Amino acid sequence: MTTTIEPAAQVITNPGHGESFTAHMISMDWNELDGWSEPVLGPLENLSIHPAMIGLHYGQVAFEGLKAHRRTDGTVGTWRSRDHALRFQRSCARLAIPELPVETFVSVIDRLIEADQGQLSDDPAHSIYIRPMIFGTDTSLMLRPSRTYRFLLMAFVAGGFFGDNTSTVSVHVSHDYVRAFPGGTGNVKIAGNYAPSFVAQREAEALGCQQVVWLDALERTYIEEMGGMNMFLVRGSGADAQVITPQLTGTLLPGVTRNSLLALAERLGYRTGEERISLEQWRRECAEGTVTEVFACGTAAVVTPVGLVRDRDGDWTVGDGTAGPVTRALRTALTDLHHGLAADPDGWLHIGS
Numbered sequence: 033m034t035t036t037i038e039p040a041a042q043v044i045t046n047p048g049h050g051e052s053f054t055a056h057m058i059s060m061d062w063n064e065l066d067g068w069s070e071p072v073l074g075p076l077e078n079l080s081i082h083p084a085m086i087g088l089h090y091g092q093v094a095f096e097g098l099k100a101h102r103r104t105d106g107t108v109g110t111w112r113s114r115d116h117a118l119r120f121q122r123s124c125a126r127l128a129i130p131e132l133p134v135e136t137f138v139s140v141i142d143r144l145i146e147a148d149q150g151q152l153s154d155d156p157a158h159s160i161y162i163r164p165m166i167f168g169t170d171t172s173l174m175l176r177p178s179r180t181y182r183f184l185l186m187a188f189v190a191g192g193f194f195g196d197n198t199s200t201v202s203v204h205v206s207h208d209y210v211r212a213f214p215g216g217t218g219n220v221k222i223a224g225n226y227a228p229s230f231v232a233q234r235e236a237e238a239l240g241c242q243q244v245v246w247l248d249a250l251e252r253t254y255i256e257e258m259g260g261m262n263m264f265l266v267r268g269s270g271a272d273a274q275v276i277t278p279q280l281t282g283t284l285l286p287g288v289t290r291n292s293l294l295a296l297a298e299r300l301g302y303r304t305g306e307e308r309i310s311l312e313q314w315r316r317e318c319a320e321g322t323v324t325e326v327f328a329c330g331t332a333a334v335v336t337p338v339g340l341v342r343d344r345d346g347d348w349t350v351g352d353g354t355a356g357p358v359t360r361a362l363r364t365a366l367t368d369l370h371h372g373l374a375a376d377p378d379g380w381l382h383i384g385s
């Protein structure tokens with residue numbers, strides 16, 4: 033059965049959670065002889081694949097996630113597409129997949145946004161979440177890299193992932209499962225990283241938490257990430273506040289949002305730092321009142337404040353359990369940039385042709 037396509041794409045006024053797809057997709061193929069084919073824009077539709085397709089069996093699949101927002105002048109801007117292109121190249125390189133040129137990545141996104149931006153309402157809480165992905169398409173069960181690939185670009189209209197974004201979430205520290213390990217693939221965005229995290233996410237949900245806190249794999253001592261997001265701690269308050277995030281050790285995914293918030297924090301006059309932070313230090317600094325705020329960040333959920341941490345050795349609240357002022361200031365600074373409401377000295381908001 034094929035998906036039914038609306039003849040005239042309509043504005044999506046009530047987006048769900050990753051299911052309100054826009055009308056089009058772009059596809060491109062790669063083979064050793066010809067390299068990349070010309071991108072083709074067509075309706076979003078089902079694929080026809082051979083059951084022995086390599087990507088399906090051996091996980092030779094990489095992806096990206098980025099957003100486009102409607103600016104107050106009505107145009108649509110894509111957030112740091114060049115930086116997502118560079119990360120996509122690193123993810124592909126790690127899986128022996130050919131790298132897509134940065135210019136191609138940026139231009140196919142511009143083309144899809146041009147085609148489907150009419151489906152984005154002017155509600156500032158809405159955005160277009162863009163999903164580029166690539167997979168090996170050889171029909172072979174030999175354990176080797178594919179010699180042919182398909183690149184696909186699709187998008188959906190997103191609302192807020194955690195509903196009202198100033199309400200806090202609870203997080204559960206996972207001691208039994210790890211997300212990433214040295215020499216593995218935790219620093220790239222590949223499909224195989226996510227299915228193994230689902231059992232830990234279920235465990236967190238059974239304990240009333242929305243997210244998992246991942247510890248380092250070797251010592252199970254240092255805090256690394258939260259679910260599919262990077263994390264931040266705030267020490268102190270007011271002009272003296274310090275904005276801290278776990279250091280990139282090779283097992284963390286270098287988030288574009290993480291990078292943006294570090295720069296924005298400095299612009300707002302806060303001190304910033306990247307540190308190795310142990311679970312015990314985190315617990316102690318919250319108890320002492322040194323750590324005043326904690327939040328998670330990523331393209332999907334933007335900035336999500338954390339109110340409660342649940343751990344096998346006892347639970348603790350962060351600050352008074354509500355979204356703190358530094359978290360809110362950073363979130364506003366970022367969303368203002370997304371919507372073209374603030375100066376953009378680094379040219380992060382990309383406006384297509």
Ligand SMILES: *Cc1c(COP(=O)(O)O)cnc(C)c1O
Nearest residue numbers: 260261262285287288289330331
């Ligand atoms: C995508 C992702 C992030 C966030 O990266 P952004 O570029 O900010 O969206 C963080 N951690 C993991 C594991 C991810 O997959």
